[in-house]
Amino acid sequence: MEEDPVNLREFQELAKRKLPKMSYDYISGGAEDQFTLRENVEAFQRIMLRPRILVDVSKIDTSSTLLGHKMSSPILVAPTGSQQLAHPDGELATARAAAACNTIQVLSFASDYTLEEVASSCDAVRFFQLYVFKGRDVAAAVVQRAERNGYKAIVLTADTPRLGRREADIKNKLIIPMNRNVEGLMSVDIHTTGGSGLEAFASKTLDPSLSWKDIEWLKSITRLPIIVKGVLTAEDAIKAVEVGVSGIIVSNHGARQLDYTPATITVLEEVVKAVSGSVPVLLDGGVRRGTDVFKALALGAKAVMIGRPVVYGLAAKGEDGVKRVITMLQKELELTMALAGCPTLKDITRNHVMVPHQKPRSLL
Ligand SMILES: Cc1cc2nc3c(=O)[nH]c(=O)nc-3n(C[C@H](O)[C@H](O)[C@H](O)COP(=O)(O)O)c2cc1C
Numbered sequence: 001m002e003e004d005p006v007n008l009r010e011f012q013e014l015a016k017r018k019l020p021k022m023s024y025d026y027i028s029g030g031a032e033d034q035f036t037l038r039e040n041v042e043a044f045q046r047i048m049l050r051p052r053i054l055v056d057v058s059k060i061d062t063s064s065t066l067l068g069h070k071m072s073s074p075i076l077v078a079p080t081g082s083q084q085l086a087h088p089d090g091e092l093a094t095a096r097a098a099a100a101c102n103t104i105q106v107l108s109f110a111s112d113y114t115l116e117e118v119a120s121s122c123d124a125v126r127f128f129q130l131y132v133f134k135g136r137d138v139a140a141a142v143v144q145r146a147e148r149n150g151y152k153a154i155v156l157t158a159d160t161p162r163l164g165r166r167e168a169d170i171k172n173k174l175i176i177p178m179n180r181n182v183e184g185l186m187s188v189d190i191h192t193t194g195g196s197g198l199e200a201f202a203s204k205t206l207d208p209s210l211s212w213k214d215i216e217w218l219k220s221i222t223r224l225p226i227i228v229k230g231v232l233t234a235e236d237a238i239k240a241v242e243v244g245v246s247g248i249i250v251s252n253h254g255a256r257q258l259d260y261t262p263a264t265i266t267v268l269e270e271v272v273k274a275v276s277g278s279v280p281v282l283l284d285g286g287v288r289r290g291t292d293v294f295k296a297l298a299l300g301a302k303a304v305m306i307g308r309p310v311v312y313g314l315a316a317k318g319e320d321g322v323k324r325v326i327t328m329l330q331k332e333l334e335l336t337m338a339l340a341g342c343p344t345l346k347d348i349t350r351n352h353v354m355v356p357h358q359k360p361r362s363l364l
């Protein structure tokens, strides 16, 4: 009988056994030395909790809202491309699992099912993640389709003017399916003479000239709120608020872009302070435990997103695997809140965590 993972790490192990090496390496890997990949997880492990005792925790409420949308917990599904590498049902399975768990899926621009197919798969609140390609007409057409199909926000990924150097993908000569959302809008020759097929595609399509002034353009083509993903500094957080975004995601793209950026949890507080409550701040990168979610909330995040764990759940057990990953994390958060003396999310404060002097262990 197939084993039943009891935590998110065991889902990763199961996914590793089930997936071809090329797919597993693409999903699990990070950029270059993968220093930040390790840091994203380890920085959470350096933060300790300060639980309060003798609080009535007979009822725990994990429910939350984001931009006015209700969620059963502050845990969202991060955008991850090409989910058919993990399972044939890909983003459709993820959409149904997220809906069943009452949470928001951020659909990747690079999804293997089109945004229309995902929208008609089930009824749910979902957001759409945008990459801006050279020649803005493709992005404009896709954003308008997302709006027409009921997506409730645009998540602009801003940390990928070019693709980070992912050495496993280069060695494996990664083959990536053609982006379905741009079918009929553009044609790109993705044949390579070697190396990563994703890198070949990205270098032909991504627009490295995208800049802050383009938020104005994005606002001119959609009425949807814009959330910027990839903020790591107070300076950029302030800029994002100035140009009128509706939300910020502290993210280093799961350590797949610029290596030696800090773990996201170590810069969260800086960003939260810089925006002083004007817009919600989310975080992704390395969230693997309910205690991690709790720590991020204590440091000011409105919610967190999980990337790889969802894809591992999908690879391990399809739609049911994704459901179990999300539910597992929600239940761990609920238990953490009970054991820390926080019956509601509002009860989680900065005083519930002890943050060490932020120096990566390997630099001490
Ligand atoms: C396989 C994979 C594909 C991804 N594809 C996208 C994408 O298409 N767009 C995007 O904005 N981020 C993408 N990301 C980054 C995630 O949205 C997220 O920032 C990251 O996975 C969070 O870190 P975690 O995997 O440690 O949870 C991808 C990440 C992975 C692992």
Ligand SMILES: CC(C)CC(=O)C(=O)O
Pocket (backbone or CB within 6 Å): 081, 110, 160, 163, 202, 253, 256
């Ligand atoms: C560049 C995208 C197509 C995929 C992505 O964001 C990723 O692999 O991290």
